[in-house]
Amino acid sequence: MNESELTSILEEAGFSPYQADAYVALLELGSATATDLAEESDVPDPRIYDVLRDLEKAGYVETYEQDSLRARVHDFEALQESLDDRATRFSRAVDEIERRWEKPRMEESVVNVVTRFETVLESAAEAIENAENQIQLTVNPDTFEVLRPALRAATDNGVAVNLAITTDGESESVPDPETVADVCTEARHRELSSPFVAIVDRKKAYFAPHEGSTNEYGLIVDDQTHAYVFYWFFLTTQWDNWEPVVAAEDDTQEYLEIRYCIRDIAPLIDDGKTVRLRVDGADTETGDRRVIEGTVKDVIVGPDHVNLETTPISSYGNRVAIVLETDDGTVDVGGWGALVEDVEAHRIVVESVE
Known part of the structure; x- marks a missing residue:
């Protein structure tokens, strides 16, 4: 890292331009008179004393008198703690920004539009795992594997699951029926690519266009009336016209x-x-x-x-x-x-x- 870059980083850390310039120059000199430091750092002579006073007050340098006022870098720990604290806060800010970007707060809006399918999938998995009554779900084979643990938890809790598995008719194949039967009440095979759709307990709905769509987005819905629209879409296009691959149990x-x-x-x-x-x-x-x-x-x-x-x-x-x-x-x-x-x-x- 060159001197100019170090100076810029110190400015980003809260140093004034004169303070950053003087501090970097003092690191090189070890100790120096105020006059020599002003010449080395290009800080104007009338300002160098104020700059040193501010740096000393912050704990970054110390001044002492000999034949004239001199300065040297103080114990590095004060600056190290300050920079480490800022780095931690920046890192936490990045994490928080990512969390808010990926997982919008449901209470802020009935319908949230997100940019990543992974966000929709993660939210749907959480809702499926905590479902209480019923689930309607349209997935391709890959997404089925991702959601299988959540579906397993739901069926173990007695939740009824209607599962529509879609394939493109070329490279995709329906998962083994026994594997499917283990995590649903009934399953059907739709021989066309389809959007991802999940409706949980008639209250929450999750939607994302199918792969290859020109528009990449996802919807997370927390409202019964809106969810009904997705349910009707599921019922009429994903379910009713397709043959079962896993039938409901005969005894009920x-x-x-x-x-x-x-x-x-x-x-x-x-x-x-x-x-x-x-x-x-x-x-x-x-x-x-x-x-x-x-x-x-x-x-x-x-x-x-x-x-x-x-x-x-x-x-x-x-x-x-x-x-x-x-x-x-x-x-x-x-x-x-x-x-x-x-x-x-x-x-x-x-x-x-x-």
């Missing part, structure tokens, strides 16, 4: 989406069978969790129930609801975002069909 009929439940039970109701359901959801007035059991009195889906088995879920655009007869009376059950019904269903289990 459990539904996260009311439309699938209605599609399966409507023909049974039309045939005069008695279907008993257990619904775990939320009261639409209070938002409190509400669990009810009862027999299906009616289903509401469009003008009729004809050919529901072959009707795409995306066409269930009208009001969709199930009317349950419970011990406490009739209860209307709706799907995500239910307004006129009594309960918003989160999970529906068919307990019996008679």
Whole structure:
């Protein structure tokens, strides 16, 4: 490091230009009279005494009298501590800037736009690992491997996971079905590249365009209404049209989406069978969790129930609801975002069909 660079760094550390110049010159001279130091450092003679006084006050030099006022560099520890402290603060500032850039505070905005996919992925992994009820997720094989530990933790906690795995049809292949089955409730294979999408507990959503997109960004959403848009995108483009690679277990009929439940039970109701359901959801007035059991009195889906088995879920655009007869009376059950019904269903289990 040359003299000019050292002087500039000392100025960045808080020295005035004259102080930095005089200090570097004094390092070279060892000790010197004020006059000699002024000549060596190009500090004007009238200013050299003030400069030395300030440096001495800071603990960087000491002055003493012989035939004239002389100065020498004081113990280096004072300057070393100052520079080390500044270096530590700069390093901490870099870490803090990086943290704020990569992980925007969720409370600042309902929707956060970030520049790196890794930021979206890290936030999604944390939400998945701490999920309480359900997850809808679209991933490619590589991203699946990254999120597999978080999915493992979620399924161990009893969270229902609908997993859509996408491949480009050329270089990518679907992971081993047994490996997939270990970390999800049901999985489907979409034979097209797709954006990354994750919806957690109907409250949080994470989105990033697929690889090769001209726009590189990510969205982190912390709002149920906004999350519903991503859920509908997942349901209609990532899930309903694709074949299962891991089917739900045969010993239970459990539904996260009311439309699938209605599609399966409507023909049974039309045939005069008695279907008993257990619904775990939320009261639409209070938002409190509400669990009810009862027999299906009616289903509401469009003008009729004809050919529901072959009707795409995306066409269930009208009001969709199930009317349950419970011990406490009739209860209307709706799907995500239910307004006129009594309960918003989160999970529906068919307990019996008679």
